[in-house]
Amino acid sequence: MNLLRLIFFALALLSVAxxxxxxxxxxxxxxxxxxxxxxxAPAISILKPLKGCDETTAASLESWLKQNYxxxxxxxxxxxxxxxxxxxIVHDLLAKNPNPNAxxxxxxxxxxxxxxxxxxxQLEKLAHYDLILISDAxxxxxxxxxxxxxxxxxxxxxALVNCFYRLANPTSTAMxxxxxxxxxxxxxxxxxxxxxxxxxxxxxxAILVRRKALGEIGGFQALADSLADDYQLGHRxxxxxxxxxxxxxxxxxWDAPMNWSQVWKHQLRWARTVRVxxxxxxxxxxxxxxxxxxxxxxxxxxxxxxTICAPLTALAFLLIRIGLAQNLQRRFTPERKLxxxxxxxxxxxxxxxxxxxSAFAGNKVEWRGRVMKLRRxxxxxxxx
Numbered sequence: 001m002n003l004l005r006l007i008f009f010a011l012a013l014l015s016v017a018x019x020x021x022x023x024x025x026x027x028x029x030x031x032x033x034x035x036x037x038x039x040x041a042p043a044i045s046i047l048k049p050l051k052g053c054d055e056t057t058a059a060s061l062e063s064w065l066k067q068n069y070x071x072x073x074x075x076x077x078x079x080x081x082x083x084x085x086x087x088x089i090v091h092d093l094l095a096k097n098p099n100p101n102a103x104x105x106x107x108x109x110x111x112x113x114x115x116x117x118x119x120x121x122q123l124e125k126l127a128h129y130d131l132i133l134i135s136d137a138x139x140x141x142x143x144x145x146x147x148x149x150x151x152x153x154x155x156x157x158x159a160l161v162n163c164f165y166r167l168a169n170p171t172s173t174a175m176x177x178x179x180x181x182x183x184x185x186x187x188x189x190x191x192x193x194x195x196x197x198x199x200x201x202x203x204x205x206a207i208l209v210r211r212k213a214l215g216e217i218g219g220f221q222a223l224a225d226s227l228a229d230d231y232q233l234g235h236r237x238x239x240x241x242x243x244x245x246x247x248x249x250x251x252x253x254w255d256a257p258m259n260w261s262q263v264w265k266h267q268l269r270w271a272r273t274v275r276v277x278x279x280x281x282x283x284x285x286x287x288x289x290x291x292x293x294x295x296x297x298x299x300x301x302x303x304x305x306x307t308i309c310a311p312l313t314a315l316a317f318l319l320i321r322i323g324l325a326q327n328l329q330r331r332f333t334p335e336r337k338l339x340x341x342x343x344x345x346x347x348x349x350x351x352x353x354x355x356x357x358s359a360f361a362g363n364k365v366e367w368r369g370r371v372m373k374l375r376r377x378x379x380x381x382x383x384x
Contacts (some may be wrong), residue, residue: 001304008297015290022188023324024328033248036147041071045127049119053086056254065097068145075102078119111225113380120220140252159213159242162218168252171381176264176340184328199244202234225379228273254258271359276378290321291349356381
């Protein structure tokens with residue numbers, strides 16, 4: 001028991017050290033800073049694959065139509081069905097924000113299990129410019145985003161620019177739990193990874209890529225069967241020797257209200273995606289759980305000896321974890337507001353343990369009402 005207590009104490013110390021490392025990596029990143037370069041405004045084609053809508057869709061799409069950008073812009077909205085209700089929203093927005101280079105495209109005969117990538121493959125053929133920006137339908141951006149987003153491409157070695165995203169409107173306790181994973185942990189983990197090696201994947205909320213680099217990997221059609229099309233896009237471009245840059249501007253993701261079941265399915269799909277894309281790092285990610293290991297150490301300690309030192313030390317570890325997570329949340333939000341209460345941080349960590357086991361316990365994911373089987377190479381096949 002003494003040996004077990006020593007092992008768990010070492011793991012508790014390690015988890016807190018990793019949490020501090022992530023916080024330090026995040027502190028060094030120039031979050032929310034504009035990096036626009038005056039006079040640098042090359043032409044951009046913006047591709048927006050769409051399916052369905054909710055009460056936040058119109059405002060999110062309009063933020064792209066109102067971009068304050070000095071260069072030529074082309075915006076292509078892609079849908080698979082002309083009767084999709086989002087078409088009405090797009091038509092109304094185009095009438096309010098007339099732009100001869102903005103249009104709605106109905107993408108027929110999609111090929112591939114990833115409908116988003118399949119739409120992008122068709123929109124790619126219609127895009128006129130050498131810089132292509134893709135973004136999800138629920139992403140709302142500041143009106144000066146493009147001026148900063150384009151700046152890293154002044155370096156010819158940079159082929160792809162992406163940015164962090166935050167969950168902007170958690171309307172339920174379940175969504176506030178997910179907000180801790182996104183608004184506190186995810187972005188700091190990405191920056192922690194960047195301290196070890198150059199970024200070799202992309203974050204999918206908004207991605208700007210050179211058409212030449214995209215063509216080298218086979219275009220979006222090459223990703224039409226991949227679940228993590230954003231990860232694969234960045235990973236394959238990085239494997240070809242190109243540099244990936246992170247823009248310090250943070251974009252907002254606005255989601256329809258979700259309950260615990262919906263959020264769990266979303267998180268499970270994400271967990272299994274990461275497990276397939278990066279199996280070894282995901283396996284060892286459990287070591288960074290700064291709630292699990294202090295609690296296990298405390299339980300073993302209480303089973304061997306009754307002393308006040310163990311509870312106080314475990315409490316100190318837990319308070320450090322909560323404090324770092326809440327600070328990261330504040331930094332990630334321009335208004336420096338907290339969207340998730342402190343008590344949800346350890347709850348999120350313990351639920352993360354269940355997600356970790358579930359990620360290895362199966363290979364099925366649910367995406368937009370479809371159940372699909374996730375293969376070892378990250379591609380999908382339809383289950384039903």
